[in-house]
Amino acid sequence: MSVILSIASTTLGEAIRRRVLLVILLIALGSLIIAPGLSVLQPRGQQAAITSLTMGIIQMTSALIAIVLTVYMIPNEIERRTIYTILCKPVQRWQFVVGKYLGAVAALGMMIFFMTLVLIFVTSLNSGFDIARVQELVKGPFMYFWQMAILSAVAMMFSTFVTPLVNFFLSSGIFIAGTVFSSVFQSFMENRGTNELTKTLASAVQYIIPNFALYNVQNPIINPGQEIVNEFGYYLQSVGYALLYVVGLLVVAILIFDRREV
Amino acid sequence: MEAAIEIKQLVKTYKSKIGDINVVDHIDLEVGKGEIFGFLGPNGAGKTTTIKILLGIIYADGGDARVLGREVGDMAIHKKIAYLPEKPYYYEHMTGIEILRFYASLFKIKDEAKLKGLLERVNLANDGHKTISQYSKGMQQRIGLAQSLINDPELLFLDEPTGGLDPIAHIEIRDLILNMREEGKTVFISSHELSDVERICDRVAIINKGRIASQGRLEDLLKGGRYEITASGVPEGLAKSIQEPDTLVSFKDGRLIVDMPDTTSPNAVIEGILAAKGSVISVIPRRKRLEDLFVETVRQKNEEEKAGGRK
Amino acid sequence: MRIPRTKLWTLVGGIFLAQGAIQMFGALPLWNQNYKPKGQVSSNLSPDQMILAFAGMREMIANILWVRADTFFDQGMYDAVLPIIRLTTWLDPRAIDIYATGMWHIGYNFTDEQSRSDRRYIPSALALGAEGSRNNPETYEMFFETGWIWHHKIADGFPKAVYWMEEARKRPDLPPARGNILSMAYQRNGELDKALDLMYKQYDAAAKRVLEGGEYGDRNQRDTVGNNINVMLGRMSQRGAFAKPGEKPPVPFDTDPKFDVGFTAQVTIPEPAQLRIRATWNVRPVGTRVRVILRDADYPNAIPGGMVWDATNEVALDPPKNLTYMQDDNLFFRNRRADKTIDMSRDPTMYPLVSDKYYLEFYYNPRIAPPHIQDKFSWSGEGMTAKPEFLNTEIREGQRVVFYRMELTRDMLRRTGDWLDKVPVFATPYFEEDRVRNTDDNLIQVPGILAEP
The missing domain is CATH 3.40.50.300 (P-loop containing nucleotide triphosphate hydrolases)
Structure with missing residues (x-):
């Protein structure tokens, strides 16, 4: 375990110093701060629009960071040959993969946490500090964190056998598909005209691809006052889902990476 | 071991x-x-x-x-x-x-x-x-x-x-x-x-x-060094008479350079020079260097392969 | 050390089974219930728009688009606004302002050269209103706005206006003054008791707020409603609403005896796609507007004098291109006569006139008449009559309306074929070309209006 933690903490230390990530993060933080200034919007929807915008900034930034961070993780180690100095020590390959992943997720968590702090600060500055509102607000980033944990695992899995550029598009594609497909699936299911084969196929795809939409819980945050049924149960299930998915992907990554010649 | x-x-x-x-x-x-x-x-x-x-x-x-x-x-x-x-x-x-x-x-x-x-x-x-x-x-x-x-x-x-x-x-x-x-x-x-x-x-x-x-x-x-013998005032006939195996001879205007393996004794050559009234300027033993070995080995190997590749 | 590959692959299989189960049977149904953006209408949207929408910041994008739409409004590019309305309301189903503005825009802004609305759009406007209310059920606004379209724009199908206004009133955020509109909708729907009852309730509520130290608006509301109650009671009394069946008061009700409106009309088609209408009406000097409809005989969901406006639930961005539905609510009578030319020739997209058969309809409903006319006709036409060919008690339940239908062909309207050189002329029974003023004519003496000598 200490080996994994060592690799993870080194990875974290490296990740939070990567300039490209810091630039992305800075742009996001800047956008979060100026977002409330965009008052060209219709007055009634302003609160909703700004919440939507800030949530969107956090989500997209997190996704971008998750992908950019993870796709280079293993290829960089190989290119810089640091991986040899690690793998020739008593470090199993699975420990290396898990350590790298945990480091990435820790870095992501830190960055999301940081953005959330800024979000709370900016919101409080604009409409006063309201603990109840803050509690609502943080639910968005909290769920994004799990969303990004899955996305990172997806990118990690791909990074064991494709190049970073291909991985970037693959992972982005899966992120979009995993977000959109849920709706497509719903419309297939609700449409009586859909034939059984299509429905079965859609169910199968839905079953397999990661459902990123599960972590988009911003709607009630953007438009407060909706009744939420079994919220705790929902969070429990979706976090459980994320953990299972991540473990599954990591095991696949390990299985591939174990055979991989670096 | x-x-x-x-x-x-x-x-x-x-x-x-x-x-x-x-x-x-x-x-x-x-x-x-x-x-x-x-x-x-x-x-x-x-x-x-x-x-x-x-x-x-x-x-x-x-x-x-x-x-x-x-x-x-x-x-x-x-x-x-x-x-x-x-x-x-x-x-x-x-x-x-x-x-x-x-x-x-x-x-x-x-x-x-x-x-x-x-x-x-x-x-x-x-x-x-x-x-x-x-x-x-x-x-x-x-x-x-x-x-x-x-x-x-x-x-x-x-x-x-x-x-x-x-x-x-x-x-x-x-x-x-x-x-x-x-x-x-x-x-x-x-x-x-x-x-x-x-x-x-x-x-x-x-x-x-x-x-x-x-x-x-x-x-x-690295066994197998060489001697380099340099002499002057040597008649051309002598230069032509040196015909030891694996030996390089160069001669110009009475100046002779003989490059020969250390497995052969240089005495015969030196005596020949002295007998022809030439003067020996230097006798330098040259040890084989890893570089020579390396180049030799790689070149030899490549040539072997070229030849073998055609069979 | 080698990793146990077979075991791990089995583990992966197990995990994937488990994650799918959690998703499909646990998290996903809850997500749909709690967090799914409401009112997704995936039709009419291109895939890139959908992806854009899913990429997050839906509400923000909606807002930006809506600001963009403003420019199109200014430039009169109404066609460009429609897709934006559809997209923005889909992106942000909570954007009430966009729903309301959009509905109004679809309902009112598409007009012909003579400022008649393109009523083929009305079903879309209503569908948008209904969708907006479904997506925003906790506030009165979209219910009220949809009710208002029925009440004011359609001015027919009065139970629908009542339904939507009642729904609006169920929401606690309905401003009191807007509740008064429901009372008017009740009147138009012939539900006088409900109208009066609501007025009293509104009055009591306003009076209570005033006692509790209410604001100017509360006092104003109390006084307005009080005044309305006075007027309403007076009208009901005058129009015989309180009379027992068969009772004859010492002074006759204003609605007694029934008054013959003396409607006749003649239609000529002097030029292609032009209707010249001349008509008579025994009310003077002013106050009567008769509805004229020219439509395809088989226009979907059409009924005499109008349409089942909310038959569809779909917000269509384009009106039915090959169908014609012209409705003019302004055949205006001045001193007993109307003479109007309805020119459809300049709007061929709005009036394509491609069907073979058409109906031309005249329709008059006292429910939307101004009060001084209603004082004679009463709310449901109790004091109104017409020749049997025109008086109709069937097409609108519980109402006495004037309705007359003529059948036309495309050749007549377009002045082609047999009608190339012949001016089609249609007249209702009793129409007289140049009627001379006849002292025997029973002219209406509109109460409250000074009759001309």
Whole structure:
């Protein structure tokens, strides 16, 4: 375990110093701060629009960071040959993969946490500090964190056998598909005209691809006052889902990476 | 002699468009404990591939390889070996001491004094708190050596340890390696920096195109020096009369240069010159250098292959 | 050490089975219930728009698009606004302002050269209103706005106006003054008791707020409703609403005897796609507007004098291109006569006139008449009559309306074929070309209006 933690903490230390990530993060933080200034919007929807915008900034930034961070993780180690100095020590390959992943997720968590702090600060500055509102607000980033944990695992899995550029598009594609497909699936299911084969196929795809939409819980945050049924149960299930998915992907990554010649 | 490394008929094949290529082609090799072994070859000869197989980073397609008496890939080996890759980049945001701490943690070693000692040993005691990004190439190579010594390895693999370093750094690294021999460690150096290898290695193997072209003790391999005899006032007839095997004769305006193997006695030639009233200017014995051996071996091997390739 | 590959692959299989199960049977249904953006209408949207929408910041994008739409409004590029309305409401189903503005825009802004609305759009406007109310059920606004379209724009199908206004009133955020509109909708729907009852309730509520130290608006509301109650009681009394069946008061009700409106009309088609209408009506000097409809005989969901406006639930961005539905609510009578030319020739996209058969309809409903006319006709036409050919008690339940239908052909309207050189002329029974003023004519004496000598 200490080996994994060592690799993870080194990875974290490296990740939070990567300039490209810091630039992305800075742009996001800047956008979060100026977002409330965009008052060209219709007055009634302003609160909703700004919440939507800030949530969107956090989500997209997190996704971008998750992908950019993870796709280079293993290829960089190989290119810089640091991986040899690690793998020739008593470090199993699975420990290396898990350590790298945990480091990435820790870095992501830190960055999301940081953005959330800024979000709370900016919101409080604009409409006063309201603990109840803050509690609502943080639910968005909290769920994004799990969303990004899955996305990172997806990118990690791909990074064991494709190049970073291909991985970037693959992972982005899966992120979009995993977000959109849920709706497509719903419309297939609700449409009586859909034939059984299509429905079965859609169910199968839905079953397999990661459902990123599960972590988009911003709607009630953007438009407060909706009744939420079994919220705790929902969070429990979706976090459980994320953990299972991540473990599954990591095991696949390990299985591939174990055979991989670096 | 107890073997630190035993390789038998090792094969590693890569697929390519023109068919499978044996990057490592049935290699046999043995390195004894306490030896400093030089693994020589031009770029792409299969040196690094062989090392990676020995480290368990990649897998062989055939043959047998044992390190410290165990089959490669055994995690137990990893506790007793170290590897210094060619031109590695360490995590640039970390300081020297942090790098050592990180690698130590992979062995679950938490001995700060030992890490400090290692820094001192590689002459970085005063630079331990600088980040790697501030290190020169030589310093990076030295911190690399330090990290490779964390576990007191019995066997070290050094891949081009002096590559790209300035002369002073060269000497520093070379001395560090020589120290290791004194400590009884086995060192496996892959290099094409022949002068270094010549100075520090006990035995060498030359690998070319995946095959061992020659191997043995350096002094055996470097047998076969030459004499160069220079004389003046020599008549042309004498120059023409020297017809020893493997001997080069050049003559111009009474000045004669004879280049002959040291297996033949130079006395006959010298006497001939004196008898013809010529004067001997110098007789220089020239020892065979590793470079000559290397070039010779590689060229010979390539020619053999050309000839063999047509059959 | 080798990793146990087979075991791990089995583990992966197990994990993937488990994650799918959690998703499909646990998290996904809850997500749909709690967090799914409401009112997704995936039709009419291109895939890139959908992806854009899913990429997050839906509400923000909606807002930006809506600001963009403003420019199109200014430039009169109404066609460009429609897709934006559709997209923005889909992106942000909570954007009430966009729903309301969009509905109004679809309902009112598409007009012909003579400012008649393109009523083929009305079903879309209503569908948008219904969708907006479904997506925003906790506020009165979209219910009220949809009710208002029925009440004011359609001015027919009065139960629908009542339904939507009642729904609006169920929401606690309905401003009191807007509740008064429901009372008017009740009147138009012939539900006088409900109208009066609501007025009293509104009055009591306003009076209570005033006692509790209410604001200017509360006092104003109390006084307005009080005044309305007075007027309403007076009208009900005058129009015989309180009379027992068969009772004859000492002074006759204003609605007694029934008044013959003397409607006749003549239609000529002097030029292609032009209707010249001349008609008579015995009310003077002013106050009567008769509805004229020219539509395809088989226009979907059409009924006499109008349409089942909310038959569809779909917000269509384009009107049915090949169908014609012209409705003019402004056949205006001045001193007993109307003479109007309805020119459809300049709007061929709005009036394509491609069907073979058409209906031309005249329709008059006292429910939307101004009060001084209603004083004579009462709310449901109790004091109104017409020749049997025109008086209709069937097409609108419980109402006495004037309705007359003529059948036309495309050749007549376009002046082609047999009608190339012949001016089609249609007249209702009793129409007289140049009627001279006849002292025997029973002219209406509109109460409250000074009759001309």
